[in-house]
Amino acid sequence: MPELPEVETTRRGIAPWLETRRIRTLLVRERRLRWPIPAGMERHFAGNVVTQVRRRGKYLLLQTRTGTALLHLGMSGNLRVLPAVTAPGKHAHYDIVLENGECVRFTDPRRFGSLLWTDEDPARHPLLAELGPEPLEPEFDGEHLWRRARGRRVAIKAFIMNAAIVVGVGNIYASESLFRAGLNPRRAAGRISRSDMERLARSIREVLEDAVACGGTTLRDFRDGHGEPGYFTAELRVYDRAGLPCPECGTPIRHLVQGQRSTYFCPRCQR
DNA sequence: ATGGGCACCTGGCTGC
DNA sequence: TGCAGCCAGGTGCCCA
Structure with a gap:
C-alpha cells in the first residue's frame, strides 16, 4: 500500500x-x-x-x-x-x-x-x-544516481526501487517517475547518461512531491490518519493503465513483469 | 558485490 | 454459489 x-x-x-x-x-x-x-x-x-x-x-x-x-x-x-x-x-x-x-x-x-x-x-x-538519501532532500540528485549506477546492470526500475540507492520509491511511483523521465524501465542502470539521470532524479522528486500534495494514492484501501483516501490516483499516467492510451502520444500503455512486480510504460515515449 | 528469486500473509477479484 | 487461481502499494534474506 x-x-x-x-x-x-x-x-x-x-x-x-x-x-x-x-x-x-x-x-x-x-x-x-x-x-x-x-x-x-x-x-x-x-x-x-x-x-x-x-x-x-x-x-x-x-x-x-x-x-x-x-x-x-x-x-x-x-x-x-x-x-x-x-x-x-x-x-x-x-x-x-x-x-x-x-x-x-x-x-x-x-x-x-x-x-x-x-x-x-x-x-x-x-x-x-544502510538506507540511501531521502528523495525530497537536496543530497538526492542526478549525480548521486549516476555515480551509484556505475557498473550496475540491473534494470533502472529495480535500481530506483532499491532503498539503498534512494528511499521511498515503490512500485507505483517507480513506473510514474520513469514515464515522466522518458526512460524505458528495462534499461540497465549503468547505461543511462548523466543528463538522463538528472532528468530521472527531477522526475522522482516531482512525482513524490505531487503525490504528497494530493495526500497519496488510493488504489484499494489506502487511508490517511483520519480515514481519507489519497487523490493522486487520478494523476497516475501509466500505473495500472495497461492498454489505455498514453496521455502524451496515445500509444497503448504496456504492462510487463520485472522481479515479480508489475511495470507499466509507454513504449513510444520511454526509450 | 551483484542480481534474482522467495518468503512472509490476507483479501479481493476473475473465471469456470 | 462455490471455489481455485491469481494479483496486490514492501523488503529482508538466501543463493549462485
Missing part, C-alpha cells in the same frame, strides 16, 4: 495527535507482525511522552523521551486516529492509547508491517543505517 507519499501523509495526519502527548498504554492484540512485537514492548510506551513523529524512507519514527519506536506499514497497513472507545476491526493489531482514551490504531490485514523499538540513535538501527 504505502510508498513515501502515503507514509508522509500518514505522518502528517497522526503527528498533531501524538506530539507532546503522554501515552497511557500500548494495547497489542496481535504480536505476529513481520517481526513479532516483543513481549516487553508495552513498557516502553506506558507513561512515556512522544516528542516528535518523523519519517525515514517508509519508516515512521515515534521519538519519545526514552527511545524511538520504528513503525512500518508494510503493504496493507494503516494508522488511524480514533476517538476513545472505538471497537477494533478484524486486523487492528495494536493501539497507542493516549491519556484521554484517544488512540492511534494500526490495522494491517497482511501483517507485513512492523513495530520495533530502539534506545539508541535510530539512524544507527540496522534497518535504517
